[in-house]
Amino acid sequence: MSKPRSTTPQGDPPPSVLSLYPPARTTKPRTPPPPPGIPGRQGSPDDFPLKFCTVCANNQNRSMEAHLVLSQAGFPVISFGTGSAVRLPGPSIDKPNIYAFNATSYDEMYTELKARDIRLYSANGLLSMLDRNRKIKKSPERWQDWNVGLPRVGAGPVEKRGGGEKTYSDEIESGIVDVIITCEERCWDAVVDDLISRGSPLNRLVHVINIDIKDNHEEAAVGGKGILELAKMLTAAAKEEKDKAADEARDFDRSSVDGRVPEILAEWQERHPTLPVLWTASYF
Incomplete structure (x- = not known):
């Protein structure tokens, strides 16, 4: 499947409640999807439901909203950011609040910003966002620091919409996922580049x-x-x-699923024309 053309601007994103980012970087040429029949594509019944990873720049807004809805629907899911640090809007566009990935918890951010200016950070939605996030997992995590293959189990219970049984937001026992979904093209570039640089030690296919x-x-x-x-x-x-x-009466071959991804994305894109989609296959 040829990648639909993205409408993502290549320069700085326009200002918004959560868009205080440094300039986009130049990326390496994208690699084409691997051919069918390559090794590392065998699956098993234990692979279901599919495991997901959501990614944005700060692991605060877009990736965490997706993390939440996937968790509430019962999907195993983890989430990350690709930035060098967590940047949240401050009192002015040139004074963002900057935090370290993997170190400063959502709860600490919430408490600090509430004490600084409860009116400002309530009005721009930061406090409600951080309150949501701290109920999902402890802190924003950086994609580049993810130890792929290390089991991750039970970050905390998340209530399904409408109440009822709770599900866990971070149950990736195998330490790998089947599908990575980024929320911005430069995050997609960063993830693909990082996967290539890791050298595919697990030889495990993943859709990005x-x-x-x-x-x-x-x-x-x-x-x-x-x-x-x-x-x-x-x-x-x-x-x-x-x-x-x-x-x-035959063994399940994961490649039969992988081969259907392009047609599924094409069908999904028709339903969501305002959400441009890109796709490639890579390896852990």
């Missing part, structure tokens, strides 16, 4: 999908719903292929 979502609370909510729909479509296809293999 970018869904271009504007960095504000309203668009994050819309994008989160779109990501959930895509997760359901991908998982439904995976289960169909698994059941087909069982009916035909």
Whole structure:
């Protein structure tokens, strides 16, 4: 599948409630998807439901909204940011609040900003966002620091929408995921570049999908719903292929699922024309 052309601007993103980022960097040429039949694509019934990872720049707004809705729907999910530091809006555009990834918790950010200016940070939605985030996991995490393959279990309970049984937001027992969904093209570039630089030590295929979502609370909510729909479509296809293999008394081959990803993305894009999508296959 040829990648749909993205409308993401290549310069600095426009100012928004959560868009105080440094200039976009120049990236290495993108590699094409690997051919069919490559090693490392075998799956098993234990691979279902599919495991997801959501990524944005700060691991605060877009990736955490998607993390939440996927968690509430019962999907194993983790999330990251790709920036050098966490940047949140401050009293002016040239005075952002800057925090370290993996070190400063959402709760600490919430408490500090509430004490600084409760009126400002309530009005721009930061306090409500941080309050949501601290109920999902401890702190924002940086993609480049992820120890792939290290089991991650039980960051904390997340109530499903409408109440009822709780699910866990961070149950990735195998320490790897099947699908990475980024929320901005430069984050997609950073993830793909980082995967290439790691050298594929696990020889495990992963789909890297970018869904271009504007960095504000309203668009994050819309994008989160779109990501959930895509997760359901991908998982439904995976289960169909698994059941087909069982009916035909043969071993399940994950490549049958991988081969359907382009058509699923094309169908999803028709339903969501305002959310430009990019896709490639890479390796852990």
